[in-house]
Amino acid sequence: MRLLWRSPDDRDRRRPGPKRRLTVDQIVTASISVADENGDVSMRAVAERLGVTPMALYSYVPDKETLLALMYDSIHADVSDPQRVGADWRRAVVTWAEELVDLYVSHPWALQVSYARPVLGPHEQVMLERLVAHLRSEAIPPGLLRRAVGMLLHAVRGTARTIAEARESARTSGVSEEEWWEEVAGALAAAVPDFADRFPHTVWLLTDDEAAGGDEAGDGYVDRQARASLRVGLELLLDGLVAAAGLTESDHGDSAP
Amino acid sequence: MRLLWRSPDDRDRRRPGPKRRLTVDQIVTASISVADENGDVSMRAVAERLGVTPMALYSYVPDKETLLALMYDSIHADVSDPQRVGADWRRAVVTWAEELVDLYVSHPWALQVSYARPVLGPHEQVMLERLVAHLRSEAIPPGLLRRAVGMLLHAVRGTARTIAEARESARTSGVSEEEWWEEVAGALAAAVPDFADRFPHTVWLLTDDEAAGGDEAGDGYVDRQARASLRVGLELLLDGLVAAAGLTESDHGDSAP
DNA sequence: AAGTAATAGTATACGATGTACAGTGTCCCG
DNA sequence: CGGGACACTGTACATCGTATACTATTACTT
Numbered sequence A, B: 001m002r003l004l005w006r007s008p009d010d011r012d013r014r015r016p017g018p019k020r021r022l023t024v025d026q027i028v029t030a031s032i033s034v035a036d037e038n039g040d041v042s043m044r045a046v047a048e049r050l051g052v053t054p055m056a057l058y059s060y061v062p063d064k065e066t067l068l069a070l071m072y073d074s075i076h077a078d079v080s081d082p083q084r085v086g087a088d089w090r091r092a093v094v095t096w097a098e099e100l101v102d103l104y105v106s107h108p109w110a111l112q113v114s115y116a117r118p119v120l121g122p123h124e125q126v127m128l129e130r131l132v133a134h135l136r137s138e139a140i141p142p143g144l145l146r147r148a149v150g151m152l153l154h155a156v157r158g159t160a161r162t163i164a165e166a167r168e169s170a171r172t173s174g175v176s177e178e179e180w181w182e183e184v185a186g187a188l189a190a191a192v193p194d195f196a197d198r199f200p201h202t203v204w205l206l207t208d209d210e211a212a213g214g215d216e217a218g219d220g221y222v223d224r225q226a227r228a229s230l231r232v233g234l235e236l237l238l239d240g241l242v243a244a245a246g247l248t249e250s251d252h253g254d255s256a257p
Numbered sequence C: 001a002a003g004t005a006a007t008a009g010t011a012t013a014c015g016a017t018g019t020a021c022a023g024t025g026t027c028c029c030g
Numbered sequence D: 001c002g003g004g005a006c007a008c009t010g011t012a013c014a015t016c017g018t019a020t021a022c023t024a025t026t027a028c029t030t
Helices: A024-038 A043-049 A054-059 A064-079 A089-106 A108-112 A122-136 A142-173 A177-191 A200-205 A221-247 B024-038 B043-049 B054-059 B064-079 B089-106 B108-112 B122-136 B142-173 B177-191 B200-205 B221-247
Strands: none
Touching: A024 A043, A024 A064, A043 A054, A043 A064, A064 A089, A064 A108, A064 A122, A089 A108, A089 A122, A089 A142, A089 A221, A108 A142, A122 A142, A122 B200, A142 A177, A142 A221, A142 B142, A142 B200, A142 B221, A177 A221, A200 B122, A200 B142, A221 B142, A221 B221, B024 B043, B024 B064, B043 B054, B043 B064, B064 B089, B064 B108, B064 B122, B089 B108, B089 B122, B089 B142, B089 B221, B108 B142, B122 B142, B142 B177, B142 B221, B177 B221
16 A cells, blocks of 8 residues: 555655665566566566566565556556546447556556455556546446446456457467467367257357458457457446436346246 | 367277376366365376376376366366246346356366367357357347357456455455455555545445345355346346347447447 | 387476575664 | 664575476287
């Protein structure tokens, strides 16, 4: 907390002992760039980048988990796009979600930070405040909205995770998505010749019902599917929210016959 | 693939060399029980349980990732609840999702298996087939449904992940959820006295608007919130799907002004 | 029946990882 | 000007996945 919100501390002024050669901000910045390059952080890598022994970091940061929390909060400073509340809130929410996905895709290591014990740092908080500001304009009780926001975050993180993992797989295995799918499809057909009989609905689900016009050419199949899925999910969720707002705080949660 | 679908193989019959002392099934079963006990697998732990050298496993399974895929598919055999298609499909889908959450909560290690390069094993496939069977009864184009299913899976996995992480944190740190929240709330109040001024919407969002009747007493706060969030999210998604089915395969995906 | 080649399982080892512990030199304050 | 707090270093440990070299066992060929 102290570290996250940069509250002044006893430790900050005049103490015996040698001068400090680093700052927490330096460490966090270095860690982020190391993590972005390697896909993950390690105390040793960060220390090396800073020209320091691994153990030196431990006088600034209690452990790696805390460092990750600091890095996590820090990158959320980059989504700070102030937008007017009120006008076209739906579009604003969709934009918010897609920006967040992009953020996590470009900093995939951030996805290992848990929601179970939230970080509660200033930048992440700003981001959430902004989202709620857009959504609150509707007549939705806080309990319902809280849950919807939770779901929204799951959608964003899941989407980002899938995209990031797809890239990572391609990078480390050297096998491109197309090659992989082809390979796997072949292996599956060989191993399970009666697939279509055993899983007719699944086969139907994979039917392509739209012009395959990929709007963003550079990205992979998974990337496009995941983003489309997010968009659809968002639309459905927001539709649902609007409808629920009409009913105003009554029986959601149980739809018994 | 071969391993997942248990296709017969050259390797299965008469070869020179000593007799095999294990089977893949034994290894997978042992791995699952080890993982369930320790929260994660390691080749060494599995080998020890089987009374064998770590390296011995490598003649059955090419690497740990493959082993995880096998374990992952294997646990999906446990959700095999055949239900009649047609009658109350909404409830069926909700049940399906909640069972899946329970599955992942009791086997949290399964969440490290990626969606980017799907496992495509038989048991997972059965589970998906079942879901699609319920959902397909509506007049929804496959492309839309495919995306909705993706979102649904993100919701389930996100929910399970959060719950599992909450338990894991409590277990390893020894600090209960309540204690942690109290601690953190105190630290936050101390570090950011003007929180309510800076984040009014967030504060509003945390307003408790319902009788705090926890129906399941034993579970933690995170657990209840996460499950409630899933339920709400599902309702919204399914509502949205029904509505979209009415419009029949027209303009979803872009809601331009 | 004997030799050959393939295989299963073992032993050892390497390079990572986070971080505990002890030591060394530096600086503030009494 | 001394004493104690402190920053940083060096070394060390346990843990991980798995490469490599080896031994012992078996089937197939002759």
